[in-house]
Each structure stands twice: as structure tokens, then as C-alpha cells.
Amino acid sequence: MLRFNSSGTITSAQWILSNTSSNCAGGATPWGTWLSCEETSSGRVWETYPATGASAVSRPAMGRFKHEAAAADPVRQAVYLTEDQTDGCFYRFRPTTWGNLSSGTLEVLVAGTGTSGMFTWQVVPDVDGSPTTTRNQVSGAKHFNGGEGCHYANNTVWFTTKGDNRVWEVHVDNITGSTYGDLYVAEDGGNLEICIITPDDIVAPFLRLVGHDSSEITGPAFTPNGQRLYFLSQRGTSGSSSGGITFEVTGPFRV
Template sequence: MSPGPRLPRRTLLKASAALALPWLLGRCGLPENEEGLRLDPDGILDLPEGFRYRILERRGDRMSDGFRVPGQPDGMGCFAGPPGSNTLVLMRNHELEPGQDSLSPYTQDQGRPAQAYRPADNSPGGVSRVVVDATSFERVSSNLVLVGSSRNCAGGASPWGWLTCEESVTEGHGYVFLCDPLADSLQDAVRIPALGKMNHEAAVVDPTSFIAYLTEDRSDGCFYRFVPESPGERLGLESRGRLQALRIEAEPRRDMNAGVEPGATFRADWVDLPRPGAEDDSLRAQGAARGAALFRRGEGLFFHEGSVYFCATTGGPESGGQIWRYTPEGLQGGMLQLLAQSRDRGVLDMPDNLCVAPWGDVVMAEDGADPRWPDEHLRILTPSGQVKNLARNAMGGGELAGVCLSPDGRALFVNMQGDGMTLVITGPFQQYTGTGL
């Protein structure tokens, strides 16, 4: 098998030095072409030599509870299964909204279940659960956990389970929901109004401070946090606390898209939102009025070793994406740093979901919209500043999403959204990136 089409020989994405990991300032090595990715004879996913994938589920497959696997799989998280079970649990979002009945979890003989959120809306969005063997990574079972929400895009881990986010602000929607990874049947929706109504993308909780961080998929969005009144208390309908937006101390209302180079570091603090429960999609305007920083389409979000990593999907000089990291220093504020940004959409095309490996690699899933570069990839940014191709969608360039690693780092799970598939990738990840050797 031969490698696929070549990418331009340019060094146009830069990575920076970071505060806790040995990132390198200046230029980093870039994937000059598709060398190292082998063409998949089945035309699904191209991978490096020594790597392989398995399809866990496809949309329309019958799940263990009788529902169908919904379409448009998006954000996803990996959790340990029940004690003693030797299983892992994937919590999988489905970015569906009213009118997409053909991709819904319902068969022709199934009506709307009693547990559906806002059943009159007829939204097929929600969360499904896939159980896999922790040794072989083979599928064990699957079931629906949440249904009736709308445009469940990304999410994140919390000490109490999976936080799934609605990328919608229609009536009754625009919230974060908590889903139990151990729920083997459909559950009632657990909505968390304290995390605000907005065009949510992702949410994650610092397991030490119990502060929740949130991204907003808007071209003039903010980066948010929720500081609970009672740290450690399970998030839910009655949660109380302060919803805040990040501000650059020295430059209120700083546009983080303009004039920022990798390695740039900013001291940041947080401003309270005066109407955190607003139903009018005004949170970012409230933040801006109080000096909050502006990010271009905040999306993927991941907590790793005391820091929060997130994407600004259309940030940077070519709107090709930025990777940021926020490291708290006490309760009042912390340091924000630009780790990398794209200067050529052919090198990095709008990173969306991301995760950080135990050894420090950042895995980025592309969701590009540039017709000059239709193929979507998984890219790896290593702590040494190297960027490598990990995979390419060989089915026509649809979005890759939901990247998450097993706790031991032996398997990477990913969704092919438009193609409606959930896959597991195995292989010598650390040897491939040269990390930790």
C-alpha cells in the first residue's frame, strides 16, 4: 500500500513552550505529507504501520436495549466500568435535532419513551453508552442513556459522570446534562441550569477543586467556569454557585484571535456574570461588558494534570484553529497560554474535539470546512513540539469526533460523525510519537 496525497512542505503551525510540559518554543516538526499513513483497503480509516482499527458500532445497529444506534455521533468520554467487570464505558453524544427522525434511536414500533426530555419537541438528540472489554476492546453491549435533548455536541468528564452539552439555544434547550456511565437503561434527564444556557460545546470538572470549565461555540464566545457553593456536591438541577467568564487582567475585552503568537502567556482572572440564569443567550454579552476575553468558537476541552486544554476552532491568522491551556493559580485566577495555532489549513484544519494522553500528547480531531483540504485527520501534538498525522478519514472527508483514550492509553476511541461509526484504534502510540522513550 502506498501513502495518500501529499501535503505542502511547509512549517506553518507553531507550538510553544508551556508551563508544566516540555513544549518547545519556535518551530516544531510538521507532517510534510501523508507518509506513515497507509491506505486502508476497506476505505474507512488510514493509519500508520502497526496500527489497526475495529468498528464497534454503526448507526442503525440494534443496541442491547432494543433502541437503534443514533446517527451523528460526536463528543465522547471513556470511563471505568463497574468494579470487577474488566470493562470500559464510552459515553457517546449524538448531535441530532428535531427533524432528523431517520437518524433517531427509535424503530418504527417504538414511541417516545416516558424518560424523554421535553417529549413535545420530538428531538432525537441525546447520549448512548457503549460497554467494551478492557483487555480486547471488543464491544460488550450498548444502550440509550439520555434522549430528547438537542444537538449534543461535546462534553467532558466529572467526578459524577459524563457532562453532555447542547449546542442549541432554542426554547427549553441550551443546557448541560449529567449522565451516569453505569446506567444500563434509559434515564430521566438531569439538567444543570447553573452551568448556563448558551451554545454549549464542552464542559469538564477539575476533580480537586470541583470547578467546572465550559466552552462556547460562538465566533464571539467566552471561556467560562462555574465555582460551586458546595464543592464536591453532585451537580444537578438545584446546584448553586458563580458562573464566570475569563478576563485578561492587563487587557480587558482582549480578542484572543488577534496578534497572538504561540508561547504568548497572559495572566487571567474571572468576572462574575450578573444574570447567569438568563434565557436570552446573553451570557457572552454579559461577559464582554465586564471585560471578558473573546475566543473564536471554543470547542474541545480536556483536563490534564492540573490544567485545562481547549480549542478555539477558528482562531488564528488563517482561521485554522488554536490550542490553549489554562492553569489555575489559586481561586482568583491563573495563566493562559497559546500552545499552538494553524497557519495553513492544509496542515491543521480546525481542530475540534481533543484529549491529552497520560504521557502528554494532545490528540486533535479535525472538523475543517476548507474545500481545498477535504480530508479530515486526527493529528498529534507531542510535548516535544512535533506534530504528526495519526489517522485520516478515507470515506470522503467527514468530521472526526469524540477522541478519548482508555485509562491505560492502549486504545483510542473515535467517532466518524457523518459516516455514523464508532471505532477503536490500537497500536504503539508512544513509540510512534517518540514520547517517553
């Protein structure tokens, strides 16, 4: 956890999670916690408490699979989850009590084989994913090629898939976004750019990392006032897991 003041100066840093494996994108909750997602075949979602420093808690009801990102939908009181597998699925978790992730229902998106159309949600029978993986338990579940970032706003959830370089838009009876409505999409490989997608569907590069050839861009997130963007180079210029670098980009951004 990094804590900084209103001018962006870092004032403190501390560990809020340990003894986990291959944690990836994750996502914030409306009640001020951060979900850290393990990217392993039996990965868990951990709820961390950056505001208080309380011990992180595993949330097994959210499924055991190769987690990537999470995005909370306060309207439908659900958390959307991506799966970083070449045949991964897109899930939503509906807690028994909103704000308490200890129990609830895990569902998978069911749709046709195309890239657009109607969809439904069906319950995943065994959230432990053993002996049958969660992505293979429901007939008709839609499979996606490498689920990555996920962002919810205004009755819509967006997520990306790295295997086919797509951005998916799901209109729910209901990646990161700015207060203006621009989407910022980080590349995993390629020429390591963060690209912007505007509300009128214009796509353009926003920034590019040079000299980070063995890394990937992760975790883009705005401050609450939308004036500073943070993101990480996962392995930095060294290519080592210990060489990660956090970047800050100051605005003004469109609001």
C-alpha cells in the same frame, strides 16, 4: 452508551439520554458520570449516568448557551466549559458541593485582546442567558472564535477554537490527552485528521479519515489504561446525521 470488555469486544449498548438538541463534545466527571452539552443558543448541560443507567438530569446552573465541551478540574473543584460561537467565551463552573452539579457559580474568563497574558474570572450574573446572552454580560470577557474541545491535566486546561485553528493553554492555579502527556486534536473540517501535540510542542498528523467529506471528527477519548483510543465521524461517509461511525484505534500508545 457502548460497553466493552478488556479485549475491546462490545458487550452491550443502550440509550442514556434522549429529547435533547444538537448535543456535542461534552466530557467526563471524576465521579463517573458524563456531561452531554447541547450546542444551541440556549443549550443546557445534561449529566448522564452510563454506569448505572439512571435517568439523565439537566444542570441549568452551568449556564444556557451554545455549549461544546466540558473538562473537570478536581484540584480546584471546577468544570471548564467552551462555547461554540464566533464570539464565544470560556467559562468555569464551581459547584457549591464538589460532585453535585445542581447548584454553584458560573464564571467567565476575563483577559485582554491578545493571545497571551494574565487573566481573571468574573461571575456571570444571569446564567439563563436571557434576555442578554451569557457571553455579553461581563465587560472585558475574553471572546474566542468557535470554542471546541477541552482537556484538563496537571494544573493546565487546553481548549481549541475552530475559527482561527488555535490550541489555547490556560495555566490554572491549576481535546484529549494520553497518560504520556501527548494531546490529540481532532479536526472539524479540513482533511479530517487527528493531530498529535507532544509535550515538547512537536505537531504531527496521527490519522486521517478518507471519504468522510461531509463529516467531522468528534469525541476522542482513551480507555483508562491508555491502550485504546475511540473517536467518532459525526456524519460518516453518508453526510447524514444518522450515518455516524465510532472508531477504535488500538495501541500500544506512549505511556
